[in-house]
Amino acid sequence: MEVKIGVQHAPREIVLESDLSAEELERVVTAALTGSEPLLSLTDNKGRKVLVPADRLSYVDLGEPSVRKVGFGAL
Template sequence: MQVRIGIAQSPRELELELAEESDQAAVAQAVDAAIEAGTGVLWLEDRRGRRIGVPVERIAFVELGPDRNQRSVGFRA
């Protein structure tokens, strides 16, 4: 699953690819819980097992999407 996080006052976004077995609802719930807590860090683990932390007060947006490999390519008629 692909996650894109916008960082406040930063022109770049953080893009992560989580493990294939990651549940979109569980990740959304973790983001919600971290934001509701107000202070602290949102921790996510990427496909390679690395842990990435984002300060909650700097999160501008979070976009959850399918894995890049699962996207369809081509044109539909």
């Protein structure tokens, strides 16, 4: 699933692909925003870990599950 994270005072958003379901991602984000976790911690498909201080989050956009595209045709 594609995740876009907006961070205060940062010119670009953080974009990553996660293997977690939408419900699991929502649970992690909610824990960070309610103050029970000081950091939003996510790991992408390649094993890279992203840590964002919870008080610096602007928004978190949970996108559609990614579908691998094959070929050159425009659909």
